[in-house]
Amino acid sequence: MRTLYQFPLSHFCEKARWLLDYKELDFVAHNLVPGFHRAFARLKTGQNNLPILKDGTHWIADSTEIARYLDETYPEHNLLPNRFALREEVLQINHHANLLGVHVRHWVWSQMIVRNNTTIDILLGESRYLRKFKKFSKPVLKSLVSHGFQLDAGRLAESKHHILTFAQKFNDQPKYLVSDRLTLADISVCSMLAPLLNIAGTPWELDGFDAIPEEAYAFSLQLQNLPIGHYVLQKYTDERNARVDWRGI
Numbered sequence: 001m002r003t004l005y006q007f008p009l010s011h012f013c014e015k016a017r018w019l020l021d022y023k024e025l026d027f028v029a030h031n032l033v034p035g036f037h038r039a040f041a042r043l044k045t046g047q048n049n050l051p052i053l054k055d056g057t058h059w060i061a062d063s064t065e066i067a068r069y070l071d072e073t074y075p076e077h078n079l080l081p082n083r084f085a086l087r088e089e090v091l092q093i094n095h096h097a098n099l100l101g102v103h104v105r106h107w108v109w110s111q112m113i114v115r116n117n118t119t120i121d122i123l124l125g126e127s128r129y130l131r132k133f134k135k136f137s138k139p140v141l142k143s144l145v146s147h148g149f150q151l152d153a154g155r156l157a158e159s160k161h162h163i164l165t166f167a168q169k170f171n172d173q174p175k176y177l178v179s180d181r182l183t184l185a186d187i188s189v190c191s192m193l194a195p196l197l198n199i200a201g202t203p204w205e206l207d208g209f210d211a212i213p214e215e216a217y218a219f220s221l222q223l224q225n226l227p228i229g230h231y232v233l234q235k236y237t238d239e240r241n242a243r244v245d246w247r248g249i
Helices: 011-022 038-045 063-073 084-113 117-124 128-132 134-149 153-167 184-196 214-224 227-238
Strands: 002-006 027-031 052-055 058-061
Touching: 002 011, 011 027, 011 063, 011 084, 011 184, 038 052, 038 058, 052 063, 058 063, 063 084, 063 184, 084 153, 084 184, 084 214, 153 214, 153 227, 184 214, 184 227, 214 227
Parallel strands: 002 027
Antiparallel strands: 002 052, 052 058
């Protein structure tokens, strides 16, 4: 059985889940705890980040490398077009989406996670040890997250500006970004923006949070009303056929 090592709330892990679902491949989503995941990731892949896919004896880190591996190993429902020009265009959009994802992460962690107790509970995942000592592990985890992302006002303003600049490049709602069907480009952009759009059934559905700042809610509505917001919401409705619960185990 394939195993995807993940954070339930990570949009990069959501991207990897979507890649596997699009390929119609069975897998288990296994949660690791932020901060404590680094030793495992370093041991298995030589780097510190999730998602990591284990497929048999293969360990693949990074959502883009997972996409490449899946296309090479399971060519049906290809994520990258065969035509060189289209393939390069997809990879370029994917690259910009990954950069966007970093700014989205800064914004979301500050507005919806660091100030929010419900979300820290999700971050604790199904770790029995951490839940047993929740009184102590919860504030430690919250401190690790805040320190790790250095969530200062200037950096957050920069991230918000970057998100809006990316979103406003789309003057019309596209059907697909490159080809006449879903590709890695679509999955990347949709996954990176999903945490901002209050999409039902995703980890970032606002009804699942308490005490969302008014600024975060207003920003979500602003993005939902842009062409790119309509596009992402439509893709989640029509194309996000999730086979595995994002909450993981």
